[in-house]
Amino acid sequence: MAENSGNGSRHNYDQESILNIAVDVFNKHGYEATSMGMLAEALGITKSAIYHHVPSKEYLLQLALDRALNRLEAILDDPLASTGPAIDKLRFVLRSATGVLTDQVSFITLLLRVRGNSDMEREALERRRAFNRTISDLVIQAQQDGAIRPDIDSRTTARLLFGMIGSVVDWYRPDGPVDAQKVADDVVAVAFGGVRSE
Amino acid sequence: MAENSGNGSRHNYDQESILNIAVDVFNKHGYEATSMGMLAEALGITKSAIYHHVPSKEYLLQLALDRALNRLEAILDDPLASTGPAIDKLRFVLRSATGVLTDQVSFITLLLRVRGNSDMEREALERRRAFNRTISDLVIQAQQDGAIRPDIDSRTTARLLFGMIGSVVDWYRPDGPVDAQKVADDVVAVAFGGVRSE
Missing domain, CATH: 1.10.357.10 (Tetracycline Repressor, domain 2)
Incomplete structure (x- = not known):
């Protein structure tokens, strides 16, 4: 964990895992009502760390x-x-x-x-x-x-x-x-x- | 119109008309995302005037x-x-x-x-x-x-x-x-x- 604390990440997500979790969050709360902060929380990473993985929620929706x-x-x-x-x-x-x-x-x-x-x-x-x-x-x-x-x-x-x-x-x-x-x-x-x- | 200007209402809505319009707004924007201000706008009345007609959006959802x-x-x-x-x-x-x-x-x-x-x-x-x-x-x-x-x-x-x-x-x-x-x-x-x- 110590080596990841710099970007606040506790997990090593690949894009596929992030996409699957994001889609579940979109379906649960509605895409419009979902913020990058909510996605970060679902992923167990900080709001700043999520931008290391994906540029925006629009990007995830497109995928x-x-x-x-x-x-x-x-x-x-x-x-x-x-x-x-x-x-x-x-x-x-x-x-x-x-x-x-x-x-x-x-x-x-x-x-x-x-x-x-x-x-x-x-x-x-x-x-x-x-x-x-x-x-x-x-x-x-x-x-x-x-x-x-x-x-x-x-x-x-x-x-x-x-x-x-x-x-x-x-x-x-x-x-x-x-x-x-x-x-x-x-x-x-x-x-x-x-x-x-x- | 002059006699209604005191409460900002331009229309004489009965509860049935308000309910029908509110349901359309709920369906369009989602119930959670709908505010009393949005309902007032759809009805063409002020945000304060809508409370003369209905106590809350929860009340409309229940109806x-x-x-x-x-x-x-x-x-x-x-x-x-x-x-x-x-x-x-x-x-x-x-x-x-x-x-x-x-x-x-x-x-x-x-x-x-x-x-x-x-x-x-x-x-x-x-x-x-x-x-x-x-x-x-x-x-x-x-x-x-x-x-x-x-x-x-x-x-x-x-x-x-x-x-x-x-x-x-x-x-x-x-x-x-x-x-x-x-x-x-x-x-x-x-x-x-x-x-x-x-």
């Missing part, structure tokens, strides 16, 4: 939103997202998105709370909307193919799918009793077939 | 959460919520809850954001959980009756239903193109039968 969005966008680069009937592509994307949610629950929680209060947040919202549009387009195509029920507007269908998947971050915990693979299976099963018995 | 919860709990008092097979009761409660969401979208949005930061918020959370438990119990009963798919844990099924319904407040707008009755129909149709064609 966190990029992480979440890059993971979601990577789904669309997979050949399975662009191969075969629209309903199969839709199943693949929904299942994979649920997988990203359970794997990156705190980062996706942060992304879903972004309201567009800065240029950075507006850019993240635009990327999130572009991802959602890809899913909406698959819903429209699958409906035109006759694979999605015709009695509901495709926008409503897409929104209900987003809502169901997005809500997983509210209850899924990596150390909880429900396996992430099973969650993804369940989401696709309920989304496609509903909760009623066959 | 708003009571409104949302009373409307949800009233669903369970309807005979249809306790008559017939569990799957029918579940359908009635889901459909009615969606109706309350679309009818009271800003109040339910506020309720869904409550995190338990005060005794009042914790009490609201407890009432919300009790309402959700009633739905979860219906899911369990309907699953035991063979009407709900047996391959998914009833807690997961209930959570996906809550998630899909709750997300309606994120996109439904009373002045938007989608009729509230149709939204309730669509939610029940997708929840029970999924998005795939029969």
